[in-house]
Amino acid sequence: MNKTVLANDLIKAFEQWASKSLAYDWDNVGLQVGTLNKKTQKVMVTLDVLENVVDEAITKGVDLIIAHHPILFKPLKQINLDTASGRVIQKLMKHDITVYAAHTNLDIAKGGVSDILADYLGVEDTEVLVPSTQDDWFKLIVYVPESHAESFTEAIGDAGAGHIGNYSHCVFQTKGTGSFKPLDGTDPYIGTQGEIEKVDEIKVETIISQSQVAKFLPIVFEAHPYEEVAYDLIPLGNKGEPVGAGRIGVLPEPISLQSFCEHVKERLDVPTLRVTGDLTKKVKKIAILGGSGEDFIVNAKRMGADVYVTGDMTFHEAQDAWQMGLNVVDPGHYVEKVMKKAVKDFLEKEIKTMDASVEVIVSTSNTEPFQFI
Structure with a gap:
């Protein structure tokens, strides 16, 4: 029910x-x-x-x-x-x-508004346009009874642990022996109250990002058979992925600015939009920031964008972008x-x-x- x-x-x-x-x-x-x-x-x-x-x-x-x-x-x-x-x-x-x-x-989150807009427009190989921080890495170490090692690693891998580049489910496993004594009031999965128990265990090591920590601990506890789970969570020196607003990436093939504008109108379901620049010029690298993004014109230009798609562009900022050679497409705020x-x-x-x-x-x-x- x-x-x-x-x-x-x-x-x-x-x-x-x-x-x-x-x-x-x-x-x-x-x-x-x-x-x-x-x-x-x-x-x-x-x-x-x-x-x-x-x-x-x-x-x-x-x-x-x-x-x-x-x-x-x-x-x-x-x-x-x-x-x-x-x-x-x-x-x-x-x-x-x-x-x-x-x-x-929600704008900044992975898979949030910025990524959704990029997907709608077919912009590929995206990266963050305006980094605000970075999603640092943590090493997650969990000691699992050998009988549950496979199901446990599959569960955390399916949830996104051990994702490195284009590889998923990345873990390292080491065999060993765990020991513990269940005390009064416990309900041990293995062992007897008051007696030291030794169990063949697997040390499972993987990585998760800082933003995944709150999500992953409940998954660890659910997938693990023990009443009390032994785990380590260690911050790493590895630099994490940048986190921030907007995305910048490329179209599969260069198209004219005119064609790109028609593409934006169709994909984002807007009847009209505003644009600066030469409509006959070919464009390929696209910066996107939903809502009001005129404060980040320089970011888009610095990262080599041919076009900056954002809303609420005001007159003088549009002039600035035009003069620096950055095409601006403003489909409005409502595309969010x-x-x-x-x-x-x-x-x-x-x-x-x-x-x-x-x-x-x-x-x-x-x-x-x-x-x-």
Whole structure:
């Protein structure tokens, strides 16, 4: 029988993908309104939390909204019910709807908004455009009874441990003998209380990234047969992968800037866009940053981009890019809506592993403020 879960259970699983620690200091991510300590049967994923989105959530009986853009970005000075923002908060509280926001942490996360946009546009061999930190390596060492070594290494490998370059499931194993004495109150998998037990064990060594640590310890404990698991987690000197906003990569083949613009419009489902540069010129190296990315023009130019795809480009910054020879394609801010399906897919996969009874839907309300005529 499928079980119900708390909103907090879903958010803990979600934060294994888009940890709040990835967000910029100026951002306001996480719980926005309500409580995560409540049973949740229906989740709605949205880009924004406007009044029409909240009305949709009420009509559809939603318990939890997961949004990309925070509704509480600046400190509140009043909750005025004569304003749209005041009514939004009132309706959320009245109908017991919790709102959680994943903003720059979802932009930055591996497989997050930046990677989704790159995938939509067919940009390959990507790397981080604006590094903010690096995902350092840890060595994970676990002592496993020989009888469970194969199933254990398979479980942690399937979860992503030991991923080096284009190789997965990388582990090193050493045979040895483990000994222990189960004391009063224990329920040992092997051995008898009060007696020293010696067991043929395998020392399993692998690597995980710092961002994977919180995710992996529960997997280790679940895959291991012992009541108490002996493990080491050691920080390494190896430099980890850069972590940060935006991506830069290449198209499979050079195409004209005009053709690339048509490609962006089709793939990101936008009726129009703004562009600078010579439309006949061939382009291949593409930088992408969802949302407002005009602050990172220099990053895109320094890394050799032919085109920088970002939203909310203002006049003078567009001129600067144009004069330095960087083509800019601005499809708007709303293209970040690509996160809705990705978050839905992720949550449904996690819910399946929980054997939970939770429905995930995508908001169909339009939050694009612009009309194109």
